[in-house]
Amino acid sequence: MTATSPVIKAWELGIRLREYRQQAGLTATETAKNIGVTQGHVSAVEAGRPKLTADRLAQLCTLYDIGSDERVELESLRLGANEKAWWHEYGGIFSAELQKFFGLEAGAECVRSYHSELIYGLFQTEEYTRALIAGGTPHVRLTEVERRVQARMARRNRLAGTDPLQISCLLAESTLRQNIGGRDVMAAQLDHLVMLSSQPNIQLRVLPFSLGVHPSIGAPYQVLSFESPRLHDIVWQEILTSTAIVDSRDDVADYVLTYHMTERLALSEDESITFIQDIRKEV
Structure with a gap:
């Protein structure tokens, strides 16, 4: 099993929700009206961008008539997509x-x-990265150098x-x-x-x-x-x-x-x- 990340889980969740919507014969606009959100929100979720609440996912599962086993898988993806990863501290x-x-x-x-x-x-290597960032990366504050090195080592x-x-x-x-x-x-x-x-x-x-x-x-x-x-x-x-x-x-x-x-x-x-x-x- 390959390592995964919140970004990957959000991406796959969005793809699967789009597939279920299409199987249900609904447009993004129709889906949005049914669950009380904008069409842009539905499209963004399907693109793996915004976080999705448990209640909103449940609404989509009911609308698309998704079975219980699939709902468990989608909820697992949703939870994973909402997790914090190491790079979030470098936002x-x-x-x-x-x-x-x-x-x-x-x-x-x-x-x-x-x-x-x-x-x-x-x-x-850490020394190569430090030399590169300190001397060759434009618009980097000196106070950021070590944090950027830490991120690359991570x-x-x-x-x-x-x-x-x-x-x-x-x-x-x-x-x-x-x-x-x-x-x-x-x-x-x-x-x-x-x-x-x-x-x-x-x-x-x-x-x-x-x-x-x-x-x-x-x-x-x-x-x-x-x-x-x-x-x-x-x-x-x-x-x-x-x-x-x-x-x-x-x-x-x-x-x-x-x-x-x-x-x-x-x-x-x-x-x-x-x-x-x-x-x-x-x-």
Whole structure:
């Protein structure tokens, strides 16, 4: 059973409620009139956004003629969706969209990621993260640095445990050579990558400069996949001035294809580790 999160549970609850509404032959407007809310509220619930009370869920279950077993499952999802997660305590420094991404990542089954300049966040050492945030992240107050470092370290918990996140990661050679924090920090970071590569849930491969142009060249991205068949893949993009969750199925399919095309060009896992170790000797 894959780890989950309030964001994942709210998403699945919304999808299931929309399916039940459609099976009942009702529009969102008709549903809203029946339970005394706005059409916008019904649509937002189905999109996994607002919290849902037990009474409101009971109204929907009665309206859609949902059976007792299904009601128990939906109530369990509702309770889970209303839980507080670790990222909620960082609401003052992270946008709502970034917090949603934390929830998606926390409940994902696997991630396929490409990185062109910086080491993948979940693979960063604490010292690397601190140097990056303190010296390279715009509009960050000095008083926020440590809290942001703590948040990134909390995200790393998905790499271990009884149900670790499955990760396939492509790192451009530039991520290994970009000096973040100085010699000692980079040496420790490269050693950390080699250590992580030994974990069975992690596949790490390098795209050397000698490869030249490849399909993913440019901005980094991550494709997140989930255990539930109801939840489709999504893409996360994060660049200097903006972040975005891409959920259009056609757009996501393009990213998946691009990732697999790029993956075929990368060094093998063994070659990648040797490549990282050779760069480590140069540091």
